Amino acid sequence: MRTLRRVTVTAAIGLAVLLSAGQLASAQIKIGSVLSVTGPASFLGDPEKRTLEIYVEEINAKGGVNGQKLQLIVYDDGGSADNARTFATRLIEEDKIFAMVGGSTTGATMAMIPAFEEAKIPFISLAGAIQIVEPVRSWVFKTPHTDKMACEKIFADLKTRKLTTIAMISGTDAFGKSMRDQCVAVAPKAGITIAIEESYGPRDSDMTPQLTNIKNKAGVQAVVNPGFGQGPAIVTRNYRQLAITLPLYQSHGVASKQFIELAGPAAEGVRLPAAALLIADKLPANDPQKAVVVNYSKTYQQKTGQAVSTFGGHAYDGLMILVQAMQRAKSADKAKVRDEIEKTKGYIGTGGIVNMKPTDHMGLDLSAFHMLEIKGGDWTLVPGT
Amino acid sequence: MRTLLDTRLLPAIAVAAIVIVLPWFFPSAFYYRIGALVFIFALAVVGLNLLMGFAGQVSLGHAGFLGIGAYSVAIGPVYFGMPSWLSLFAGAVLSGLVAFLVGRPILRLKGHYLAVATLGFGLLVAIVLSNEAGWTGGPDGMSVPKLTLFSWSVRSADAWYWIAGTTFVGGFILALNLMQSPTGRSLQAIHDSEIASLVLGIDVASKKLTIFIISAMYASVAGSYLALFNGHVTPDVAGFLRSIELVAMVVLGGMGSIVGSLVGAIVLVVLPQVLTVFHEYEQALLGLIVMVFMIFLRRGIVPSLAAILQGWRK
Amino acid sequence: MAELLQFVFSGLTVGAIYALVALGFTLIYKASDIINFAQGEFVMLGGMMTVFGAQAGLPLPVAALLAVILTTAVGLALHRFAVAPARGATPVALIMITIGASIFLRGVAQIVFDKRFHSLPSLFGGDPIKFGGAAILPQSLVVLASATIIVVVLWLFIDRTMLGKAVIATAANRLAARLIGVDTRSIVDFSFAVSAAIGAIAGILITPIALTSYDAGTLLALKGFAAAMLGGIGSAPGAVVGGLLIGMIEAMSAGYFSSNYKDAVAFLIILVVLIFIPQGLFGRAKVERV
Numbered sequence: 001m002r003t004l005r006r007v008t009v010t011a012a013i014g015l016a017v018l019l020s021a022g023q024l025a026s027a028q029i030k031i032g033s034v035l036s037v038t039g040p041a042s043f044l045g046d047p048e049k050r051t052l053e054i055y056v057e058e059i060n061a062k063g064g065v066n067g068q069k070l071q072l073i074v075y076d077d078g079g080s081a082d083n084a085r086t087f088a089t090r091l092i093e094e095d096k097i098f099a100m101v102g103g104s105t106t107g108a109t110m111a112m113i114p115a116f117e118e119a120k121i122p123f124i125s126l127a128g129a130i131q132i133v134e135p136v137r138s139w140v141f142k143t144p145h146t147d148k149m150a151c152e153k154i155f156a157d158l159k160t161r162k163l164t165t166i167a168m169i170s171g172t173d174a175f176g177k178s179m180r181d182q183c184v185a186v187a188p189k190a191g192i193t194i195a196i197e198e199s200y201g202p203r204d205s206d207m208t209p210q211l212t213n214i215k216n217k218a219g220v221q222a223v224v225n226p227g228f229g230q231g232p233a234i235v236t237r238n239y240r241q242l243a244i245t246l247p248l249y250q251s252h253g254v255a256s257k258q259f260i261e262l263a264g265p266a267a268e269g270v271r272l273p274a275a276a277l278l279i280a281d282k283l284p285a286n287d288p289q290k291a292v293v294v295n296y297s298k299t300y301q302q303k304t305g306q307a308v309s310t311f312g313g314h315a316y317d318g319l320m321i322l323v324q325a326m327q328r329a330k331s332a333d334k335a336k337v338r339d340e341i342e343k344t345k346g347y348i349g350t351g352g353i354v355n356m357k358p359t360d361h362m363g364l365d366l367s368a369f370h371m372l373e374i375k376g377g378d379w380t381l382v383p384g385t
Numbered sequence: 386m387r388t389l390l391d392t393r394l395l396p397a398i399a400v401a402a403i404v405i406v407l408p409w410f411f412p413s414a415f416y417y418r419i420g421a422l423v424f425i426f427a428l429a430v431v432g433l434n435l436l437m438g439f440a441g442q443v444s445l446g447h448a449g450f451l452g453i454g455a456y457s458v459a460i461g462p463v464y465f466g467m468p469s470w471l472s473l474f475a476g477a478v479l480s481g482l483v484a485f486l487v488g489r490p491i492l493r494l495k496g497h498y499l500a501v502a503t504l505g506f507g508l509l510v511a512i513v514l515s516n517e518a519g520w521t522g523g524p525d526g527m528s529v530p531k532l533t534l535f536s537w538s539v540r541s542a543d544a545w546y547w548i549a550g551t552t553f554v555g556g557f558i559l560a561l562n563l564m565q566s567p568t569g570r571s572l573q574a575i576h577d578s579e580i581a582s583l584v585l586g587i588d589v590a591s592k593k594l595t596i597f598i599i600s601a602m603y604a605s606v607a608g609s610y611l612a613l614f615n616g617h618v619t620p621d622v623a624g625f626l627r628s629i630e631l632v633a634m635v636v637l638g639g640m641g642s643i644v645g646s647l648v649g650a651i652v653l654v655v656l657p658q659v660l661t662v663f664h665e666y667e668q669a670l671l672g673l674i675v676m677v678f679m680i681f682l683r684r685g686i687v688p689s690l691a692a693i694l695q696g697w698r699k
Numbered sequence: 700m701a702e703l704l705q706f707v708f709s710g711l712t713v714g715a716i717y718a719l720v721a722l723g724f725t726l727i728y729k730a731s732d733i734i735n736f737a738q739g740e741f742v743m744l745g746g747m748m749t750v751f752g753a754q755a756g757l758p759l760p761v762a763a764l765l766a767v768i769l770t771t772a773v774g775l776a777l778h779r780f781a782v783a784p785a786r787g788a789t790p791v792a793l794i795m796i797t798i799g800a801s802i803f804l805r806g807v808a809q810i811v812f813d814k815r816f817h818s819l820p821s822l823f824g825g826d827p828i829k830f831g832g833a834a835i836l837p838q839s840l841v842v843l844a845s846a847t848i849i850v851v852v853l854w855l856f857i858d859r860t861m862l863g864k865a866v867i868a869t870a871a872n873r874l875a876a877r878l879i880g881v882d883t884r885s886i887v888d889f890s891f892a893v894s895a896a897i898g899a900i901a902g903i904l905i906t907p908i909a910l911t912s913y914d915a916g917t918l919l920a921l922k923g924f925a926a927a928m929l930g931g932i933g934s935a936p937g938a939v940v941g942g943l944l945i946g947m948i949e950a951m952s953a954g955y956f957s958s959n960y961k962d963a964v965a966f967l968i969i970l971v972v973l974i975f976i977p978q979g980l981f982g983r984a985k986v987e988r989v
Contacts, residue, residue, distance in 0.1 A: 038668055039914070042814040075661055080626075081526060081619040082611070083657070086418060089542065090658070093415035106525045111617040114528075118540075129525060172515065172959060174524035181518065199958045203918045205716055205909030208709040208834075209954035212702050230816045230910045241827045241834050242705070262818050262910060264825065306815070443791060490974045496790070497734055501928040502973050504921075505966035512963045625921060629798060636795045665810055672803025676781050679796045683788035 028071040029064075029332060031056065031322070032091035033102035034112065035126075039079025040173070040202060043229065043256075044104040047300075047312030048126055049074055052101065054303050055319055065326050073097065077108050084108035088115040098332065101318040103127050104311075107174055113140055122325075122338045124318040126311070129178045133361040141341055141361040143317040143351055144310075145275070145368055147179035147226070148186060150252045153273035153369045154224055155183075155190035157382070163221040163247065165193045167214040169235060171227030173202040175253050179226035195220050202229055207238045215244050222246050228253030233262035240266035247271065252369070256309035260377055271382065273369040277313045277350040279379045292348050313350030321347055321354065396644055397558045404550035408543070417542035419654060424549035425610045427650035428556050430634040431643055432603020435560055437632070438641030439569065440596045441576035442492065443500045446507025447631050450480045450601040452514055452623025454608030459529040459618050460520055469532045473609040480605035481598045488597040492590065507628050514620040526619030529612045545614045552610070553647075556603060560643050563599070572596055576641075604631075637678055639685025648686050652678075701832030706954040707947070712839035714946020716909055718846045719901035720923030721930065721938035723894045726853065729933045730866045730890035732790065736797040737777060739920025740804040741898025744770045746911035747808060749903050750817040759820070767899040773804070774895020778888050801916065808913040821907040838907045845904055846939050849897060853935045866890060870933075929969050931982025940980060945969070 033052055036045035056072040064070055073095050077084035084103065091097045092115060099122040103109035106129035113132075116123040116139055123140050125132050130146040158166065170180035176199070187194055196217045198210035214223060223246055225235050232254045239248055250259070250272040257278075260267050276283055280293040296316055297308040324347065325340035326332075344363060347354040352368025371382040404424070411417055433447050457476025461467040467475065491502040514521050521527060532539040539545065563569050571592050574582040583589055612618040621627065630653060638649025656674065660667040682689035723738045745766050752762025781796050788796075822841050827834035857863035868876040869886045877883050902911065909915075926945050930937025945965050952964040973979065 037665075038809060038814070042809075042914070043816070046814040074664075076667065080621050081617060082615060082621065085615045085617065086422065086658075089418045090415050093413040093418075107617075107619045107621075110525060110528065111615060111619070114616045131525075172524070177515075177518060177523045178525055181523075198953075200953075201962060203915075204713075205905070206709045206712045206950070208712075209706045209950050210958050212705045212833075213954060216702060230912070233816070233818075233910065237825075241836060243834070258815055262816055264818075266825075306813070437791070491970065494973055494977050497932055498928060498973055498977055498979065500734075501925055502970055505925070505970050508966050509963050512960065516959045626917075632791070633795060633798065636791055640789070640791065666806070668809065669803050669806030672799045672801070672806055675799030676796050676803065679788070679792050679799060680781060680785045683785050683792050685792075 028069045029326075030071045030073060030095055030097040031319070032095060032097035032100045033072065033074045034077050034084050034087045034091070034100075034108065035074060035102050036079045036104035036108065037074070037076035039077075040229070041079045041105050043309070044126075044311045045076070047304075047306075047309050048102070048104060048315035050304050051300065051312040051315040052319055054299060055316060058299075059323060065323050066330060066332070068332070070323075074102075077104075079105065079108075081105075081107040081111035085111045085115065088112040092116070092119045092121060097121065098334065099322055099326075099337065100124065101126070101315065101322055105174055106132065106178060109142075113137060116140065120338075121334060122322065122341055124322055124341070126314040126318055128175065130182065136359060136361050139338060141321070141356070143321065143349070143354075143362070144314045145252065145351060145364050146182070146362065147175075147251075148182040149364070149366055149369060150179060150226075150273050151183040151186050152190065153366060153371065154249050154251075154271075155186065155192050156366075157249075157271065157273075157371050158192060158222055159190065160384075161222075161247070164191060165195050165219050165221050167196045167198070167217060167220045167223045168194055169198040169200065169207065169210055169214065169223065169225050171202050171229070171231045172199050173227070173229065173231075176202070176227040176231070179251055179253070183224065183226060200227075200231055200235070202227075202231055204231065205234065207231075207235050208242060211235070211238050211242050211244065215242055220246060222249065224249045224251075226251045226253065230262065233259055236263040236270060237266045252310065255311075257307040258309075260374055260379075265377075267374045267377075269374065271371060271373045274372050274379075275310045275313060275351045275368060276370060277308060277310050279370065279372065279381055280308075282379070282381060288348055288353065289350070293350050296350050310351065317347075317349035317351050317354070320349060397554065397561060400557055400644070400647065401554045404554060408546065414542045417546040419658065421542060421545040421549045421614060422611075423647075423650050423654045424546070424553040425607050425614065426631070426634060426654055427647045428549070428553050428610070429604045429607035429631055430638070430646040430650050431553075431556050431560050432600035432607075433631050434635045434638075434640065434643065434646045435563065435572075435603075436596055436600040437635050438639075439564060439576060440572045440593055442593060442597070443496070443632070444503040444597075444600075445500045445625075445628050445632065446503035446505065446510075447600070447604050448623045448625070448627035449507035449510035450484065450604035451608035451611070451627060451631075452510050452620070453480045453483065454605030454610075455529075455612035455618045455622045456514060456521060457605070458532075458609045458612050459527050462530045463527075464520070469530060469613060470534065473606065473613075476609050477602045477605045480601045484598045484601035485594065488594045492593045492597060504625065504628070507623065508625060511620050511623040511625070514623055521620070524620060526617055528617050529615070531616065532613045539613070540616075545610075549610055549614075552606070556606075557643060557647075564643070568592060568595065633675065636685060637675070639687040639689070642685060642687040645685050645687035652686070702954065704831050705833035706950045708833050708835040708839070709954075710947035710950035711843060711943065712835065712908060712946070713949060714943035715839060715842040715846055716901075716905045716919075716942075717922045717926045717945050718939040718942025719842060719849070719905065720898070720919045721926035721942045722846065722849055722853070722935060723898040723901065724923060724927040725894075725933055725935050725938050726866075726890045726897070727887075727894045728927075729857075729870050731782075731887045732870070733782065733793050733797065734790075734924065734932075735777075735891075735894065736794060736920055736924070737801040737804060737916075738894065738898055738923060739916030739918070740801045740808075741770050741774060741895045741916075742902040742905070742919050742923075743808065743911060743913065743916040744773060744804065745899030745902025746819070746906040746915065747812050747817065747902075747913065748899075749819060750906070750911065751812055753819070763903050766903060767896055770899035770902075771892045771896045774891045774893075774898075775888060777895075778891035782891070783884060783887070801920070805914055805916065812913055814913060816910050816912045817906070818910050819903065819906040822904075825907075836908065838904070842904050842908070845900065846942070849900075850935045850939055862886075862889070925966070925969055928979055929972060931979030933983075934979075934981035937979060937981030 356363035461472025634649035639645030748766035926941035930941030
């Protein structure tokens, strides 16, 4: 019995030590983050985490912010919104963070918002959907373009090609579903008719039945595929397998070189809206974003040995917007920093040029998106976009 | 000591004491949150343990009922104007009804076949929740209105700690009593040998169905609590991984041990928080720890430790 | 007509993948009554090891062979160090061990490899074979053929060799098998090793179609398990038929009904089949002794 008690006491002490290990260095400014480092959304969370780590280190090497070093605390929600909520509480109550940059998915972000709103802590989300910033919440911001903008960009390109009747095949995952909803919502205003809709599971290995139905639908002039992960690569392959010749549009969800590797020759001719980051080396020298995106992609590739994705770029933008706001506020007061984030003007990031307003907590417009076409196994800029 | 241990009330008093004493050691609201999560999951696990540990029926789809409960308190107030507490009851009744309809045909299946059938049921619930975006908000989920009791809006972690703790103690006592009842005894007979029970004149099918319905209602209430506590719900709550997690809590704590249900929930709720210090190794370690527990305490933590203690006393 | 044919082709492609994964479940179950939930991770390891071997400069066949050998070793280790020490534990506890193993293997894979998606080149190129207005990738036929070959080999092995008979004896009654001189532990060792090898081969062959990543195993295991149960667990032909059936149902419901609900339709049909045939299509009923 005594042995058992000793074991329990030791275990309890061990637990307490482990839990408090992160709290020793307290003279620093703590930046919290909850990311989907593992799980189905890990290809978002993984580059985001690496990016935050690289740049927090770099900022500290240069002396930190306002003379104070940053300390980054990252938790992995494994893709679960419930876990994200628990870690949000931990960041607020235990780690006592100053600000939050994170939330890889919309589900996780939405689950965490009430916690940060209540605690009055600035929260810059890295997730896509529009409901994060609409309606505007005073402490919540986001860096990625919304799905709605991607739809509008695609529809605008369709219009210039005089294509008005489309088919849509979307993933049933959160990203695909959310973008699909936005596309359906803005289609009438853009003068686009969606003649047929299909979907596929995020882990499916063959989409030819859905594509056959699209192929056989009369009047379809182009196909749009909202989705991320492996789905779009397989859709693109199956598309060529069935020898469908209509123009195929992917979304900003496939925005990394990996898509071209996975889809192979089938990717030729595919168009998609994406941030300048993907075509860093192809931007004209006078492009305002040129320096930022070239710098980021060089640094990221050097430190990780992997190709850049726009997802890591969102994390870069989130961190930099926060850091610059802290420098402008010249104080460690959360409310002042929040006000400064809201006043962000002309910030040149990987995702575009950010101009926030009290009514707009994202601050990006359609100019942030470029229309790309895959040619010769590489991204090319569609002229005039 | 021996007589005290044998009384039925002792475990219940001990658990109630834990619920009351624990907060004295909580340094922050985060610990209240973890505590509340432990009791919420423990509630679902007690229900599942009745099914698995006492009736010997595996369910790999129990998160489906968690999901029904969770979405009831999300959809009820928003679309039907029902107060949260009423939605919670409605969810529990709905879960019981679904369990009745699903349970009748599939509980005839044995062992792994029952496992795959329940797994299919859980997946069906998750797919519906994810697809019917008009009602559920789709894969991104929907926000859940706060629970309001007598114009008191329940939001803080400590309030939820007390609500979940109290409910868990209630569910715990109910389960203990159930096990001592004639139904409980016939269930254990079914666990030991279904054929023998049949021969003895036990209505095996209806007993199994009863316990399936009860365990579904436990899960449903837990799901409602989880959704109300988090203020947001996504279809993950009904997912396959959640079902596996619940089964893991039952098995880790000890099948057939109601106290074990609490221990299993504690281990699997607290462990991921502790393992965060290991960063990228946290997943691998979690898997390793589950394996080690099952190899060395194969009957589950509580029954195995009890057996070891018994051995020492002799 | 062409569309029906295309749906059939899709069903065969997906079904062959499920069948190949399902086959891995049968041998371990036959020898030890264990459902090995780490089977999906064997599939993942086969694919990922080949990808990373090839990236490290190994010729593809060498990388593939190495992947099969290493995965087999992992399978063996799983039995030796995790399943065998828990001898006598309840079936649910043993399943829990394999679930722990699957979390562990996934956790290790994300550190050793990476978290991105990967592909492998097809055996006979990526140009589809056109037939009656529909198109199928040659790799799908490779997967289908491999599943068939594995079934035949397993059948020959179990019915025609002493070792195979020992597996059956072990499955039927472990104590009795040991009494007649069967080294039951080695038999189960062997079944884990072979199942791991089947999983690795599956992983290598399906990656050109389905792609792979460190967490590809979870869903494959789920579908493979369902396929094995639908066919009747322990029966190799059952696993293949179960896999093809599920693939076919998914393709047909995606084509004719609703792509949103194709997985739901598949599981609904599994439920209905099991309600009417509780041992699965090719399974044998177990008689409970009192």
